[in-house]
Amino acid sequence: MSEIVTIQQAVMAEDEKYAFRVRESMREKKILAVNIIGSPGCGKTTLLEAMASRTDFSFAVIEGDLETSRDAERLATAKIKALQINTKGLCHLEAHVVEKALSSLDIDSLDVLFIENVGNLVCPAEFDLGEDFKVAVSSTPEGADKPLKYPMLFAQAKAVLLTKMDLLPYIRFDKEMFLRDVRSLNPKAPVIELDLLSGTGIEKWVSFLSERLREKRAHAV
């Protein structure tokens, strides 16, 4: 005998329990948690490297990759505290993995925790890791059509970072279209233009983060 039962439960309900716990722990410790999402090669790790000694807040990084610890090694060379997670094929990080990582990272003295997600514009946008917000990173050589192709990410992002601006003279990139499409999905998120090799734009990104950290702490009191 079978019966039909009404469920009405979010598919992600199981994972959301872990996300809730991560978020609670970040709130108690007054740490701003930022989930960084972008394609492979868009400059996520370079962004973090470029922030070394340019911030007035302390930070650490949880690095998500399918294989290798290369990103964490790069950050260690830049004297940034980083913990590598290998997802062994999974295309995104999930909250239970982040919670486990937090237990092996000394976070008590931190101001900001970055979670560099697996390079992918699709799946990471679906999963709540317990972060304060997601940030979308898109590089100019990827093309200006990415926001409308991956609307879920760009609609949720608290900020959109446009990297490799120094390549504009050599490639075709319709910046007006990119900005217009981001606006149509997400009217409020600032678009921060970056050239990570020269460091142009980093100040703006860092002050965006400082402001969010200040807000979180003011809110927590």
Next chain:
Amino acid sequence: MHELSLAEAINKTVKELCARSEWVRVRRIVLKVGHMRQVDAELLSFAFDVVAKGTVSEGAELSILELPIVFRCHACGKAIGGEGTTFACTNCGSTNVELLSGMELTIESMEVESQQVL
């Protein structure tokens, strides 16, 4: 292939629901999926068949109800349903809109079997 991630999440949630209610077999799962989720129903069903192997959901049919994107425009006051995935009012162009539907990802109902009492 985010359908595989979603299939795994669905399977995990269904397993948990079954363990809690002592359901031993799932025949059918009705899902509500908002258009913004960009889910390919055929791919999701295929992925679910694969991940459900050896679990209570093995062989279960996945019925997907796709919900369109609907938002209310705060500028002109109209409720608009769109074909695409942008959040601009198709009446006045304003982006000052509130999403009413389109982000759903919910297990609406299930057809299940309980343990046979002999």
